[in-house]
Amino acid sequence: MLWNFPAGRKEKRQVLLNAVEDVREVLEAGADQAEEDGTIPQASVDALYESGLLALKLPAELGGAEADPVTQVEVIEALARIDSAAAWSTMIGATSIAAPGAYLSDEAIEKMFAGGRPPKGAGVFVTAGVAVATEGGYTVNGRWPFASGIRHAEWVSGGVRVVRDGSETSERLRIVFPASQVEIHDNWQVAGLKGTGSNDYSVTDLFVPDEFAWDPMTTAPKRGGPLFLMGLPGLVANEHAAFALGVGGRAWDTIAGQSQVGRGWGRPVAIASRESFQRSLGRCDLQLRAVRSLVIEVLEQAWDSVCNGNTPDLQLQIEMRSSATYATEVAVDVASQAFRYGGGRALYNTSVLQRCLRDLEAAAQHLMVSDSSYEIHGQFMLGMPEIDPMG
DSSP states (O other): OOOOOSSSSSHHHHHHHHHHHHHHHHHHHHHHHHHHHHHHOOHHHHHHHHHHHGSSSSOOOTTTOOOOOOHHHHHHHHHHOOOHHHHHHHHHHHHHHHHHHHHHHHHHHHHHHHHOOOOOEEEEEEEEEEEEEEEEEEEEEEEEEETTTGOSSSSEEEEEEETTTTTEEEEEEEEEEEGGGGEEEEOOSSSOOOGGGEEEEEEEEEEEGGEEEETTTOOOOSSOOOEEEEGGTTHHHHHHHHHHHHHHHHHHHHHHHTTSBSSSSSSSSGGGGGGHHHHHHHHHHHHHHHHHHHHHHHHHHHHHHHHHTTTOOHHHHHHHHHHHHHHHHHHHHHHHHHHTTTTTGGGGGGOHHHHHHHHHHHHHHHHHGGGGHHHHHHHHHHOOOOOTTTO
């Protein structure tokens, strides 16, 4: 066993937050290289793996932390205050190995977790592939975008539409295959989240055995406890809120720290002396704290539900997603103001402020935190029928 996480919620939280501090120096040292290379450096990957942070959500019986959703928020938020690319890669990597760990068959787990060692994973939820049912499995073709951390993954997952007897069905599956069997496309030249290595990947006529596929909407977890009753979007929405809160908080802490230093031509003036900045400082602090409290409140309700054996109901599923969207929206606004108050110096690539703003704007493009979550929230409030929280 690589890690020995305590069972208690409080103790586990502290161990994980201590792990974040343990990797701080390595992540800080690799942040600029990640931007240049388009993926986090190997030293950062190794530090995240060896610390157990990539096992944040993995079922405990497979050696993972299987942390509750609120603890996950605190851990990802803390990572995002250090390096946004490392935080994003951790949240995607943790889910990409935890989900197969919970839902795949024992036969598949034996191969993936050879010798009891958890592998590193990457995955894309969208159904960008087609799986043609054949004897013993599926023949898969497809190209999936935004595969964060793909260059460091050992196993990869993707969503597929299922074809049987020559006709596409309504079946939607998640399939898993070795990273050595995919083609990685070098197309991650982007404005934000540059260091996450979120390249496209594709497969052509790849055979995937039955045991390496599951239906994410109907398959009951084979391993793990209450965490894997969270449902969708509940299992992943909290990650997006955590990332936004961490990066937004970092941006505002940065400009607050710079505000006492005089700047400008002739007679330098500190922006801390400006009433407009003082107002923004107070307002942004309250906004971040308020939306964080909302996110935690909703997640605690969801956690109470799963601890009682119940998947969170439709209202909670909707609120987990819409509160993550709101957290992202607030963080983007905070980072934008911090960037503006940063003046001309914030334009340089060496500025934390421009990186925070770019990374948050990129994160806000994710489907999980799109405006559709607000529309769905409104539909629920209006009592409309047949609402899908994933839209």
